[in-house]
Amino acid sequence: MRIAGEGHHGLLFIRSAACRAPALERVYERGGCMGVVMLYENGEIRYELATAGEVPEGRATRIIESPGLAVAYIQPGHATERLCRELTEQHRPVIGYGGWVQNWDGDPYRSDKPAEGLGFAHAWWEFADSGAFPEGVICCPVERAGAHVWMIHRNEATEQLIEEMTVVSKRIIGDGLWLQSWDKDR
Structure with missing residues (x-):
């Protein structure tokens, strides 16, 4: 890790040498958060069916973070085990190789807060019919600079x-x- 520099309001950004500058510059432009912000580029996102108490009653999901890790706990009945496995597997190369970096501020429950509308990128999830996927595929990310959408097979998750x-994506990605952490369309 190395110190990347001071930003607005006395912010201190710490990142590894491989973390790409455009992501950091966008944090500077928006004023970032108060305090020390760490950018974790070789992180992990996991999707798991929840056990008792991991998701508040009435909700389908809750994301809990720690440095370099986000776990999306999904209430049973709202997603299939296969969807959880495939979402985890499909995130691995993108997150694990630095296509996205975690802008960590120390709050494991920060995705519970409402989106502030900072507009870093646009993100959403939507249903797609089986004809939209290659055979045997049930989910697929579609991504370009400034936008990210997860296409989910209609039979694998609830509305x-x-x-x-x-x-949650508007909060996590939009804010x-x-x-x-890349500049080209994928």
Whole structure:
């Protein structure tokens, strides 16, 4: 890790040498958060079916973070085990190789807060019919600079989960809690 420099309001950004500058510059432009912010580029996102108490009653999902890790706990009945496995597997190369970096501020429950509308990127989840996927595929990210959408097979998740993940994505991605760290369309 190395010190990247001071930003607005006395912010201190710490990142590894491989973390790409555009993501950091976008944090500077928006004023970032108060305090020390660490950018974790070789992180992990996991999707797991929840056990008792991991998701508040009435909700389909809750994301809990720690440095370099986000776990999306999904209430049983709102997603299939297969969808959880495939979402985890499909996130691995993108997150694990620095395509997205975690802008960590120390709050494991920060995705529970409403989106502030900072506009770092646009993100959402939506249903797609089986004809939209290659054979045997049930989910697929579609991504370009400034936008990210997860296409989910209609039989693998509930409408409530899709709606909640869209709301959470507006917070996590739209407010820069996780930052795109590349400049080209994929």
